[in-house]
Amino acid sequence: MHEVIILGSGPAGYTAAIYAARGGRHPLLVAGSTAAGGELMNTSEVENFPGFPDGIGGPALVTRMRAQAERFGARIIYDDVVDLAITETAKTVTLGSGQKHEASALIYATGSAPRPLGLAAERRLTGAGVSFCATCDGFFHRGRTVAVVGGGDSAVEEATFLAKFAARVYLIHRRTQLRASAIMQDRARGTANITFLPETEVVDIIGDSTVRALALRNGATGRQTHLAVDAVFIAIGHEPRTHLVQGKLDLAADGTIAVDGRSSRTSAPGVFAAGDVIDPTYRQAITAAASGATAALDAERYLTATTDPQRSTTTAPSASPAPEVPPVTGGAAAGDSLSRTTSTTWDEDVLDAPGAVLVDFWAPWCGTCTALTPLLEELQRTHGHRIRVTKVDVQAHPDLALRYRVTSLPSVKFFVDGDLRGSINGAITRSALDEAVTSHFG
Numbered sequence: 322m323h324e325v326i327i328l329g330s331g332p333a334g335y336t337a338a339i340y341a342a343r344g345g346r347h348p349l350l351v352a353g354s355t356a357a358g359g360e361l362m363n364t365s366e367v368e369n370f371p372g373f374p375d376g377i378g379g380p381a382l383v384t385r386m387r388a389q390a391e392r393f394g395a396r397i398i399y400d401d402v403v404d405l406a407i408t409e410t411a412k413t414v415t416l417g418s419g420q421k422h423e424a425s426a427l428i429y430a431t432g433s434a435p436r437p438l439g440l441a442a443e444r445r446l447t448g449a450g451v452s453f454c455a456t457c458d459g460f461f462h463r464g465r466t467v468a469v470v471g472g473g474d475s476a477v478e479e480a481t482f483l484a485k486f487a488a489r490v491y492l493i494h495r496r497t498q499l500r501a502s503a504i505m506q507d508r509a510r511g512t513a514n515i516t517f518l519p520e521t522e523v524v525d526i527i528g529d530s531t532v533r534a535l536a537l538r539n540g541a542t543g544r545q546t547h548l549a550v551d552a553v554f555i556a557i558g559h560e561p562r563t564h565l566v567q568g569k570l571d572l573a574a575d576g577t578i579a580v581d582g583r584s585s586r587t588s589a590p591g592v593f594a595a596g597d598v599i600d601p602t603y604r605q606a607i608t609a610a611a612s613g614a615t616a617a618l619d620a621e622r623y624l625t626a627t628t629d630p631q632r633s634t635t636t637a638p639s640a641s642p643a644p645e646v647p648p649v650t651g652g653a654a655a656g657d658s659l660s661r662t663t664s665t666t667w668d669e670d671v672l673d674a675p676g677a678v679l680v681d682f683w684a685p686w687c688g689t690c691t692a693l694t695p696l697l698e699e700l701q702r703t704h705g706h707r708i709r710v711t712k713v714d715v716q717a718h719p720d721l722a723l724r725y726r727v728t729s730l731p732s733v734k735f736f737v738d739g740d741l742r743g744s745i746n747g748a749i750t751r752s753a754l755d756e757a758v759t760s761h762f763g
């Protein structure tokens with residue numbers, strides 16, 4: 322029985338872990354698998370987090386938060402919670418691996434997920450031309466035609482970013498006016514290869530194995546047209562990740578978890594919520610971090626009142642030496658223990674290699690790739706006698722990415738005796754990785 326379990330490894334989760342660990346509560350933090358680190362993992366530069374006058378890369382900021390939590394003894398598991406049971410005395414989480422953990426208090430900080438369009442083809446083609454992350458996948462669309470759907474700051478920022486790679490970027494939005502800030506709009510309007518399609522709705526995504534076109538409907542005339550594109554980036558906002566607590570905790574009308582006033586107390590005693598999952602308005606790293614601190618302090622009070630009335634709230638464990646933190650500007654996935662394969666060694670390492678080889682296509686800018694690395698290292702540790710895991714940097718070896726049609730990161734491919742047996746792309750959960758390993762490697 323743990324004292325406190327924290328769900329989520331974004332700024333809210335890690336800040337809660339720093340406070341709870343420093344308060345001597347030995348928190349267990351379930352980080353998620355490929356979403357580990359949260360939204361900042363796909364943010365190249367954070368310029369508004371206090372303490373970093375020159376800005377800091379999103380992954381580097383999260384890595385520092387993690388190191389600070391670990392320094393005070395927080396234990397971190399890279400897996401997803403797939404089920405949650407809440408009673409007055411115990412909160413039980415079930416992980417993708419099947420493991421169960423129980424605690425007296427729970428801090429729920431699962432953030433938010435990109436909102437899908439809700440079209441049938443969208444799910445099928447995610448990772449094959451449908452993307453929710455321009456920073457991750459823009460690189461693969463050099464010289465191509467792409468579309469961005471949405472009218473807020475994120476959509477306009479994605480369009481401006483993609484315009485550096487793509488020959489033409491269509492920005493498709495439903496209203497007559499964009500919602501994005503004036504400065505973002507001005508930047509996009511000054512970019513020659515961005516074409517604005519206002520009052521336009523995407524009604525279908527067309528393509529068998531990869532995106533070929535969009536079916537569009539004009540809001541004013543109702544006329545339907547087809548637009549040939551190689552990829553579509555969806556940026557229509559985020560939804561709080563509440564699927565695990567539906568029917569277990571009260572939700573607010575906007576879908577966030579309802580909390581009591583300015584506290585983090587939810588409708589279930591001993592369950593606290595923090596970060597974007599409770600915040601429909603501010604949704605910043607600093608506000609999420611502050612909210613994580615509130616949740617840890619609320620949990621501390623709850624534990625003191627319910628489990629150990631004699632305990633002082635100021636018991637702080639001595640900190641262990643700070644773990645090594647990668648350099649502030651450090652690239653993703655640097656310094657791991659996995660082998661590297663290049664265009665020159667590809668045949669020897671993969672095609673001519675006997676047995677099972679798992680190839681992880683990654684890039685230095687891909688935060689999700691960084692989050693996947695600990696899972697692959699664990700796989701190599703536990704199955705190293707029969708599976709070899711190797712990484713290919715697509716930026717350094719675009720020929721391999723092209724040859725194996727990698728258009729979305731991370732992309733993991735499974736080879737047996739040199740034959741490609743299958744692949745999985747995008748936000749790969751731990752359970753999906755385990756299933757694919759069993760199915761392709763036995």
Ligand SMILES: Cc1cc2nc3c(=O)[nH]c(=O)nc-3n(C[C@H](O)[C@H](O)[C@H](O)COP(=O)(O)OP(=O)(O)OC[C@H]3O[C@@H](n4cnc5c(N)ncnc54)[C@H](O)[C@@H]3O)c2cc1C
Binds near residue numbers: 328595
């Ligand atoms: C493109 C982009 C750029 C941004 N830039 C900035 C910026 O410059 N400055 C700024 O202040 N803010 C920025 N933000 C906003 C900021 O990233 C968020 O407000 C902040 O990350 C929210 O923190 P959080 O901890 O609530 O959630 P998140 O960071 O989203 O973290 C959620 C965590 O929950 C975990 N999780 C989810 N489900 C489960 C599960 N079932 N089991 C276990 N774990 C789970 C995930 O793995 C993840 O670790 C940006 C956001 C985006 C999308």
